[in-house]
Amino acid sequence: MNNLRLYLLRRLALLLFVTAAVLTILFVMFKLLPGNPLSVFIDSNFSEEMIRRQKQLWGLDDPLWLQYVRYMWNMLTFNFGTSFFQMTPVRDIVVEKLLHTGAMIVPAVVLSVVLGTLLGSWLGWRRGSRQEGAVVIGLLALRSVPSFFVGIIVLMVFSYNLGWFPPGGMVSIGGHGDSFLGTILSLDFLYHLVLPCLVLMTREITSPALLLRSTMLEVKGSDFLDILRAKGLPERRIVMHATRNALLPLVTDVAVMMGFLFQGQVLLEIIFAWPGVGRELVTALNDLDYPVAQACFFVMALIILMFNFVADVLYAFIDPRVALS
Amino acid sequence: MGVLELRDLCIEYSLGNGAALAVDKVSLAIGEGEYLGLVGESGCGKSTIAKAILGILPRNGRVVSGEILYRGRDIVGLSVAEMNRLRWQAIALIPQSAMNGFDPVYTVEQQIAEAIDAHVDWPVARKRERIDEMFALVGLERSRLTDYPHQFSGGMRQRAMIAMAMVLDPDVVVADEPTTGLDVIVQDQILHRIKQIHTSLKKTMLLITHDMAVVAENCDRIAVMYAGKLVEHGAHDVFERPFHPYTMGLCNAFPDLADVGRALVSIPMAPPPLDAMPPGCRFAERCPFATDLCRSEEPELSSVGEGHAAACHYIARAEEFRERARLYETWQAGAVAT
Numbered sequence: 070m071n072n073l074r075l076y077l078l079r080r081l082a083l084l085l086f087v088t089a090a091v092l093t094i095l096f097v098m099f100k101l102l103p104g105n106p107l108s109v110f111i112d113s114n115f116s117e118e119m120i121r122r123q124k125q126l127w128g129l130d131d132p133l134w135l136q137y138v139r140y141m142w143n144m145l146t147f148n149f150g151t152s153f154f155q156m157t158p159v160r161d162i163v164v165e166k167l168l169h170t171g172a173m174i175v176p177a178v179v180l181s182v183v184l185g186t187l188l189g190s191w192l193g194w195r196r197g198s199r200q201e202g203a204v205v206i207g208l209l210a211l212r213s214v215p216s217f218f219v220g221i222i223v224l225m226v227f228s229y230n231l232g233w234f235p236p237g238g239m240v241s242i243g244g245h246g247d248s249f250l251g252t253i254l255s256l257d258f259l260y261h262l263v264l265p266c267l268v269l270m271t272r273e274i275t276s277p278a279l280l281l282r283s284t285m286l287e288v289k290g291s292d293f294l295d296i297l298r299a300k301g302l303p304e305r306r307i308v309m310h311a312t313r314n315a316l317l318p319l320v321t322d323v324a325v326m327m328g329f330l331f332q333g334q335v336l337l338e339i340i341f342a343w344p345g346v347g348r349e350l351v352t353a354l355n356d357l358d359y360p361v362a363q364a365c366f367f368v369m370a371l372i373i374l375m376f377n378f379v380a381d382v383l384y385a386f387i388d389p390r391v392a393l394s
Numbered sequence: 395m396g397v398l399e400l401r402d403l404c405i406e407y408s409l410g411n412g413a414a415l416a417v418d419k420v421s422l423a424i425g426e427g428e429y430l431g432l433v434g435e436s437g438c439g440k441s442t443i444a445k446a447i448l449g450i451l452p453r454n455g456r457v458v459s460g461e462i463l464y465r466g467r468d469i470v471g472l473s474v475a476e477m478n479r480l481r482w483q484a485i486a487l488i489p490q491s492a493m494n495g496f497d498p499v500y501t502v503e504q505q506i507a508e509a510i511d512a513h514v515d516w517p518v519a520r521k522r523e524r525i526d527e528m529f530a531l532v533g534l535e536r537s538r539l540t541d542y543p544h545q546f547s548g549g550m551r552q553r554a555m556i557a558m559a560m561v562l563d564p565d566v567v568v569a570d571e572p573t574t575g576l577d578v579i580v581q582d583q584i585l586h587r588i589k590q591i592h593t594s595l596k597k598t599m600l601l602i603t604h605d606m607a608v609v610a611e612n613c614d615r616i617a618v619m620y621a622g623k624l625v626e627h628g629a630h631d632v633f634e635r636p637f638h639p640y641t642m643g644l645c646n647a648f649p650d651l652a653d654v655g656r657a658l659v660s661i662p663m664a665p666p667p668l669d670a671m672p673p674g675c676r677f678a679e680r681c682p683f684a685t686d687l688c689r690s691e692e693p694e695l696s697s698v699g700e701g702h703a704a705a706c707h708y709i710a711r712a713e714e715f716r717e718r719a720r721l722y723e724t725w726q727a728g729a730v731a732t
Contacts, residue, residue: 292494299448299489300509300558301481304474310497317499388499389542 076385084378091370092144096137099363108357149364152353159360163346163368167331168249169239170338170345173262174330177269182323185274189281190312196286205279212275217336220268224340227264234264237342265341269334273326280322284315317388321380328376331369396423396463397598398447398485398566403460405442405451407668414668416442418622419460424566427596429589431609433644434619435665440602441490444570446470447600448487449477464566483513486564488556488588490571495555496543503539506558513562528557532587549580556587566598567591573608585612606633607648615701618644621665621676624695628702637704637712639681642719657722675707682724683708683715 115123124130128139143149149159188204195201228236240257252258288294288311297307335347342348346365353361405417417439424430434440445451447462449472461468464484469477489495496505506525510516516524526536532553543551552572559567569588573581589612592599601613609616610633617627618641626638636642646659663680666672674691678684687707695705698712708715718724 292489293497295445295450296487296489296495297497298450299481299487300512301478301483302508302512303478306508306512310500313499314497390498390544 073385077382080378080381084374087374088371089141091374092141092367093137095363095366095370096140099359144363144367149367150360152361153358154356155358155361159364162349162361163364165249166344166346166349166365167368167372169343170331170334170347172239172249172258173265173269173338173343173345174327174334176262177266177273178323178327178330180266181270181273182277182319184270185277186281186316186319188274189278190285190315192278192282193285193289193315196282205282208275208278211271212279214272215336216268216272217340219271220265220337220340223264223268235261237261237340239344265337265343268337268341269330273330276322276326277319280319281315284318285311288314317384320383320387324376324380324383328373331372396425397428397465398600399423399461399463400443401461401463403443403446403462404458405439405446406456406458407442407452408454408456409669412669415458415671416455416622416668417446420619420622420624421460422617422624422627424598424600427598428615429592429599429601429613431613431616432600432602432619433604433606433609433616435604437665437668438619439622440619441570444487444568444600444602447568448481448485478512482509482559483562483564485566485568486559486562488552488559488567488569488572490574496551498543501540501542502546502554502558506554506561509558509561524561525557528561529554531560531591532557548576549584552576552580552584553587556584556591560591560595563595564597566600568600568602570602571604572601573603588612605648606644621671622668623676623705625677625706626702626704627695628699631699631702635699635712636716637698637702637709638677638706639683639715639719640677641704642716643725646720656720659719659722659725661725675705682718682727683711 121130128136131139147160149163151157152159152162155162192201192204224236227233239261240252240255291311291314294307294311297310331346334343334345335351337343338345338348339351346369350362350365350369352358353365400420400422403417403420404415407414407416420439420443422430422432432440432443442451442455445455446457447469449469451457457470460470462470464480469480472480496502500508503525506528507521510521510524525539529536529539534550534553534557538546538550543554546554556572572588573584576584585608588599588601591597592612601609603609610630615627615629616632618625618632618638620640626632626636626641632641633645636645640661643659643661647661649658650656661680666676666679672679672689674687674689675681675684675693678688681688685707691707693705693707695703696709697703698709704712706712
């Protein structure tokens with residue numbers, strides 16, 4: 070038990086350290102970025118004095134270390150400032166966009182994991198058969214095709230040619246629900262979700278399927294399965310033991326997958342005009358909306374780190390051997 | 395009549411391009427309360443027999459012919475449900491690899507309880523009491539029950555395995571190389587533990603090992619296997635007056651405290667591959683006494699004494715062979731000749 074606590078503390082310390090490192094890198098990056106955040110506010114007709122006053126107002130003439138400390142404090146307290154263009158608190162924007170991205174990713178991941186797990190254990194079982202070979206090749210192909218390519222093809226076929234699904238957006242124009250919950254529970258939303266979710270799944274299903282196939286093969290050779298059989302356990306109990314062992318690597322895989330999906334959907338969100346955090350980041354960068362861009366970067370990195378942390382913790386609970394090593 | 399009896403048992407493994415007969419017409423009986431040791435080199439089919447008895451042969455293995463009788467009833471080809479009723483309650487297993495015998499993600503207690511639950515409907519208190527009793531029997535502290543297998547040392551894991559095997563008070567216990575991979579001190583402790591269980595609980599037991607000394611020390615009777623065949627079996631007589639040259643080789647291959655200074659014999663070469671058996675006696679190739687007859691005709695098991703049988707054409711010359719088999723040179727010369 071002590072070991073477990075120590076392990077968790079170590080992981081937590083690592084999480085904090087990496088977060089601080091990410092923030093520092095972001096700070097440096099934005100300092101090095103060509104262009105000036107003030108260019109949005111400064112008109113070419115401004116006098117030297119007015120420019121100086123602007124700098125003072127935004128704290129840009131303070132010493133660098135003070136700017137850094139202030140920046141760190143604000144970021145760590147999720148005080149991201151106000152968007153240059155939307156004139157709303159960045160925090161609200163980021164939260165909203167994250168929810169939108171989540172609304173696309175979570176269903177896709179859940180479906181991918183469930184179907185991928187079933188497919189993977191079937192593949193592990195049918196090891197060596199012709200179907201197995203064909204499916205594995207298919208999965209590898211899906212894995213190699215970039216999702217924006219699949220996205221464009223799917224849009225072309227199902228939206229422009231067949232007209233079955235809308236070409237993009239999260240809801241129909243004017244169809245915004247009152248709340249986020251109201252929106253994602255509407256049929257209109259589901260209708261818009263189908264295509265992007267499908268495209269995401271074509272890729273995300275490959276990882277659990279291939280992973281479970283190989284771990285299932287590994288577990289199938291374990292001696293303890295023989296002992297379980299010798300103990301006279303019914304078949305389903307034995308399969309349960311095998312699956313629980315085969316699922317171990319999947320837990321980490323899914324958590325890491327979730328983290329990466331939150332940041333990785335820039336292209337897909339643009340193709341499907343999905344108002345998510347990835348698209349917001351690109352818009353913010355184009356507009357030189359520094360606070361929004363910075364917050365998006367930070368939140369995406371933080372989400373990946375959090376999911377990695379969750380994966381480590383889950384793993385320690387599921388596999389008792391982890392905390393010890 | 396034996397509690398467990400094998401009759402002309404043949405077990406085959408199908409391989410990519412054919413089949414290998416791993417066990418060839420083995421007949422063997424274990425009487426009530428008897429401790430039988432089954433010895434042989436690796437790959438001679440002894441573990442295959444253990445797996446067949448419990449019905450856990452790998453996918454490509456099957457009993458081609460013959461019978462495995464448990465108290466007179468043939469258990470080959472029983473349905474899974476029928477077999478499950480016999481498993482662990484009638485016949486329990488102490489497996490070869492205690493290292494990987496437990497599922498790593500459940501505690502030892504959970505896994506022992508699982509064996510109980512699969513067969514009897516005991517209240518929690520009774521289960522706990524029984525598991526405690528078993529841990530005491532094998533000399534493990536009850537506080538370790540909630541540990542995971544990886545928290546145990548190899549020896550402890552094997553003791554926990556024995557506790558699990560004994561938990562339903564099985565009629566027959568099959569121990570398949572129970573001390574493989576353990577250091578000698580722990581090996582000795584484990585074997586003593588098993589022997590103690592045998593004597594105090596009067597269990598019928600089958601010990602499978604490659605170690606002649608272990609059998610000599612522990613078992614009532616011994617059966618020697620070579621390349622899928624039973625070549626000799628009997629009581630302690632087998633050690634004192636072996637009739638099969640292979641048994642002689644094995645006996646002389648282990649050091650003897652009463653005869654310090656004697657050069658240990660090693661039998662040259664390895665057994666023939668299972669899918670390419672020579673026509674005559676399977677040991678002929680390595681036997682220093684082999685003749686043309688040995689290489690062409692397979693010897694049958696024939697009685698050489700009370701409850702003692704050997705499969706050799708030259709039983710009559712056993713006395714002479716025994717003398718020569720004690721010499722290191724005999725075996726080396728045999729290797730050169732063939």
